[in-house]
Amino acid sequence: MNNQTIPVITIDGPSGAGKGTIAQMLALDLKWNILDSGALYRTLAYFMLQQHIELKDFEENMLFIKNNFKVKFDPGTIGEPVKVIFNNDDITKKVRTEDIAKKTSDLATDPLIREFIRPCQRDFMVQPGLVADGRDMGTVIFNDAKLKIFLTASIEERAKRRQSQLKRQGSEVNMRLLLQELEERDKKDKERKHSPLKPADDSVIIDTSNIDPVGVIKAIKKFL
Numbered sequence: 001m002n003n004q005t006i007p008v009i010t011i012d013g014p015s016g017a018g019k020g021t022i023a024q025m026l027a028l029d030l031k032w033n034i035l036d037s038g039a040l041y042r043t044l045a046y047f048m049l050q051q052h053i054e055l056k057d058f059e060e061n062m063l064f065i066k067n068n069f070k071v072k073f074d075p076g077t078i079g080e081p082v083k084v085i086f087n088n089d090d091i092t093k094k095v096r097t098e099d100i101a102k103k104t105s106d107l108a109t110d111p112l113i114r115e116f117i118r119p120c121q122r123d124f125m126v127q128p129g130l131v132a133d134g135r136d137m138g139t140v141i142f143n144d145a146k147l148k149i150f151l152t153a154s155i156e157e158r159a160k161r162r163q164s165q166l167k168r169q170g171s172e173v174n175m176r177l178l179l180q181e182l183e184e185r186d187k188k189d190k191e192r193k194h195s196p197l198k199p200a201d202d203s204v205i206i207d208t209s210n211i212d213p214v215g216v217i218k219a220i221k222k223f224l
């Protein structure tokens with residue numbers, strides 16, 4: 001089937017803006033597939049770490065990586081993160097550590113890595129539809145998407161959300177440190193040369209600082 005006919009909704013925005021929650025709720029509600037592109041980058045970082053492949057050696061190992069990089073997503077249940085299945089192993093928790101987040105942030109600035117990940121992302125576009133969550137879903141990967149959403153929230157609110165998420169997982173993190181890490185990640189995402197984080201010209205921008213997830217879903221559904 002021509003995949004131009006497969007509907008795609010893109011959800012982009014900075015870390016902590018609520019993309020994961022909203023993409024998950026939408027995918028479950030519409031019974032569509034989900035692509036957590038951040039988790040795809042994280043899985044690549046995890047795999048390279050596991051295989052002791054450094055970024056500078058990516059090109060010479062590309063075929064091996066391509067043949068062994070089989071990732072699936074399961075939207076799971078609301079309140080739990082989207083499940084990441086890598087080579088039949090549930091690695092959801094393993095890719096959500098701060099250590100992997102830092103490594104991923106470095107990988108994601110590399111043009112070769114982005115070129116490698118691009119077709120992997122397009123492969124998730126299957127019937128009945130796809131909700132794609134990331135930074136460049138609407139601007140680059142699915143620039144032909146039917147509906148493009150860009151979620152934002154103040155940095156303080158995003159840090160608070162991250163802190164409660166970490167608390168639920170049993171870790172205490174200093175707020176100042178979280179704010180500093182978010183600032184650094186935002187800067188990296190926005191200022192990188194390849195696919196910088198920005199809203200697509202034809203996107204709908206929603207500030208989630210003062211709206212709960214149900215309110216955000218309602219706002220999005222008006223555009224469907």
Ligand code: DC
Nearest residue numbers: 037038039041104105108134135136
């Ligand atoms: O959303 P996240 O924190 O899981 O993303 C992990 C990293 O991957 C983050 O540094 C941004 C990067 N990323 C990206 O460059 N492009 C995407 N489409 C998704 C994530």
